[in-house]
Amino acid sequence: MSAVEHMERPASLPRFRLGGSVLLLPVIAFLFVFFIYPVVSMLAISGVDNSGNVTLQFYQQALTGRAFSVFLNTISISTWITVITVLLSYPVAYYLANNKGRATNLILIIVLLPFWTSVLVRAFAWMLLLGRNGVINSTMVDLGILEVPADLLFNLFSVVLSSVHALMPVAVLSMLSTMQNIDRNLHSAAATLGAEPGDTFWRVFFPISFPGVASAALVTFIVSMGIFVQPSLLGSPRETMIAQLIIQQIDELYNWGLAAAVSVMVLALSIVIIVIFDRALGIATIAGSQQSGGASGKAMRSITASLGTATVAVHKAIRRILPQRKSGEPPARWPLAVPTVLIVVFLAAPTFFLIPVSFTGSNFIEWPPRGYSLQWYEAYFTNPIWREATVRSIVVGLITAGFSVAIGVPAAFALTRSKFKGKGLVLPYILLPLVAPNIIVALALFYYFSKIGLVGTDIGLIIGHTVFAVPYVVLTMIATLANYDQRLDHAAWTLGARPLTTFRLITLPLIKVGFMTSFLFAFVRSFDEVTVALFISPGLTTTLPKRMWTEAHHSVEPTLAAVSTILIVMVILVIVASELLKRRDLGQKRA
Numbered sequence: 001m002s003a004v005e006h007m008e009r010p011a012s013l014p015r016f017r018l019g020g021s022v023l024l025l026p027v028i029a030f031l032f033v034f035f036i037y038p039v040v041s042m043l044a045i046s047g048v049d050n051s052g053n054v055t056l057q058f059y060q061q062a063l064t065g066r067a068f069s070v071f072l073n074t075i076s077i078s079t080w081i082t083v084i085t086v087l088l089s090y091p092v093a094y095y096l097a098n099n100k101g102r103a104t105n106l107i108l109i110i111v112l113l114p115f116w117t118s119v120l121v122r123a124f125a126w127m128l129l130l131g132r133n134g135v136i137n138s139t140m141v142d143l144g145i146l147e148v149p150a151d152l153l154f155n156l157f158s159v160v161l162s163s164v165h166a167l168m169p170v171a172v173l174s175m176l177s178t179m180q181n182i183d184r185n186l187h188s189a190a191a192t193l194g195a196e197p198g199d200t201f202w203r204v205f206f207p208i209s210f211p212g213v214a215s216a217a218l219v220t221f222i223v224s225m226g227i228f229v230q231p232s233l234l235g236s237p238r239e240t241m242i243a244q245l246i247i248q249q250i251d252e253l254y255n256w257g258l259a260a261a262v263s264v265m266v267l268a269l270s271i272v273i274i275v276i277f278d279r280a281l282g283i284a285t286i287a288g289s290q291q292s293g294g295a296s297g298k299a300m301r302s303i304t305a306s307l308g309t310a311t312v313a314v315h316k317a318i319r320r321i322l323p324q325r326k327s328g329e330p331p332a333r334w335p336l337a338v339p340t341v342l343i344v345v346f347l348a349a350p351t352f353f354l355i356p357v358s359f360t361g362s363n364f365i366e367w368p369p370r371g372y373s374l375q376w377y378e379a380y381f382t383n384p385i386w387r388e389a390t391v392r393s394i395v396v397g398l399i400t401a402g403f404s405v406a407i408g409v410p411a412a413f414a415l416t417r418s419k420f421k422g423k424g425l426v427l428p429y430i431l432l433p434l435v436a437p438n439i440i441v442a443l444a445l446f447y448y449f450s451k452i453g454l455v456g457t458d459i460g461l462i463i464g465h466t467v468f469a470v471p472y473v474v475l476t477m478i479a480t481l482a483n484y485d486q487r488l489d490h491a492a493w494t495l496g497a498r499p500l501t502t503f504r505l506i507t508l509p510l511i512k513v514g515f516m517t518s519f520l521f522a523f524v525r526s527f528d529e530v531t532v533a534l535f536i537s538p539g540l541t542t543t544l545p546k547r548m549w550t551e552a553h554h555s556v557e558p559t560l561a562a563v564s565t566i567l568i569v570m571v572i573l574v575i576v577a578s579e580l581l582k583r584r585d586l587g588q589k590r591a
Contacts, residue, residue, distance in 0.1 A: 226437025
């Protein structure tokens with residue numbers, strides 16, 4: 001060993017190989033007991049009849065009749081959702097990755113707002129916008145564009161539009177994380193060699209950013225196959241999706257075998273889609289780099305070359321029409337800024353239309369709101385069912401966040417600072433709950449909890465919410481620790497500080513923003529979870545999202561707008577608090 005290597009790794013430094021694997025045990029054990037085992041146990045009943053004999057009857061039912069038509073319908077709708085989501089998300093991610101400043105930070109916050117806002121709140125917002133007496137129809141009738149309101153609700157259009165709105169933040173973040181790591185000098189190098197901006201984008205930037213595009217497409221498609229809020233509230237029977245069919249088989253028909261068989265088909269399709277993306281598009285891993293070799297790499301180069309040539313031709317044609325810019329003047333940003341702003345308005349506007357409706361004096365949700373009244377806020381605060389549901393959601397969310405951080409943060413430390421066999425398999429294992437459709441996981445937990453007596457308990461809710469929340473904690477902390485300078489810990493160890501003392505006095509103060517962000521992510525994920533509550537929390541004693549779900553199916557009153565407004569304010573406060581923490585931490589580091 002050289003003198004330099006001896007200085008970098010002094011003998012007194014703590015060894016983390018054994019400790020790293022130990023830190024992973026809690027999260028690995030938790031997910032095995034409350035995710036892997038329940039899912040496998042529930043799916044196993046798809047091949048067993050009531051007498052315990054092996055059978056394929058449930059798969060025969062799933063592959064024929066209504067079940068199979070719903071399955072195909074789900075694939076079709078999910079494909080539309082995925083294509084539109086990716087197309088709308090790419091320019092926003094590109095703009096955020098290539099621009100800096102307060103305006104860019106504001107756009108990022110607006111993009112994240114739907115992610116933090118309850119899925120039910122967003123669904124109610126689209127009901128207000130697209131209804132026959134909603135914002136769009138009322139405005140177009142008043143302007144004389146339409147004589148009678150158009151049918152914008154309860155069809156494929158409303159389901160796809162609301163689903164795209166719900167999934168775009170995740171797609172933008174998936175692409176942005178890849179684009180931010182692209183070397184900006186590549187643009188300058190291409191320009192020096194005489195390449196036009198359009199050619200540079202398609203031949204250089206887009207191929208490098210393609211892993212982020214593929215990641216966004218995969219996540220969007222898999223998640224969209226498991227959605228049920230949007231098609232239930234905004235669709236018609238023609239837009240019935242697989243998650244609705246599974247819920248119907250359990251709640252109404254008690255047909256566990258068919259529900260399990262359909263769930264197996266959904267999981268199998270998810271695996272097939274991932275393999276197809278890997279083989280056809282040349283992606284070895286979701287977060288990996290693009291493969292340039294093989295048929296898929298050649299196809300990618302051919303397609304991007306053609307697109308680059310077409311873009312350059314269009315650009316030259318536009319320059320012949322528009323006035324020429326002065327030499328040395330920076331290129332105009334409006335071609336990218338305008339669509340980005342329009343897409344951001346699409347993300348932000350629907351939610352805020354609920355606020356004025358919450359103050360209406362009418363007994364119905366309509367636009368424009370009639371009169372002014374606080375009666376719906378009074379109805380919320382004075383109703384014991386609403387209050388108990390809110391308190392329960394807050395308590396369950398706080399405990400879920402605390403428990404997720406307790407087992408997720410050590411796992412993130414182990415993954416970023418330790419070396420052990422099988423390390424490459426641990427992170428995909430932890431992220432499995434994000435890949436599996438929520439409805440399947442919730443159904444598996446209900447099947448498992450019914451055997452051990454956790455259905456209808458807060459402990460069952462906390463466990464179910466933690467299964468979905470802990471992957472967010474691990475991902476957030478891995479991103480935080482990736483930017484942490486470990487030499488500070490090494491310096492403390494060489495000076496005699498113990499690992500726990502170093503963590504408490506040095507590491508924790510420097511990663512506290514990531515720590516708090518992880519806690520907030522887990523809390524919001526728990527507070528917004530409605531799938532688990534539908535199965536694990538029956539009866540009147542329930543969570544706020546399930547209470548909102550029940551009210552939406554029975555009577556759409558302005559009380560829902562009042563509750564949604566309160567949740568919107570809470571989300572805005574959380575986002576502002578998170579940004580203030582980041583700025584304060586950045587200011588302390590600069591000082």
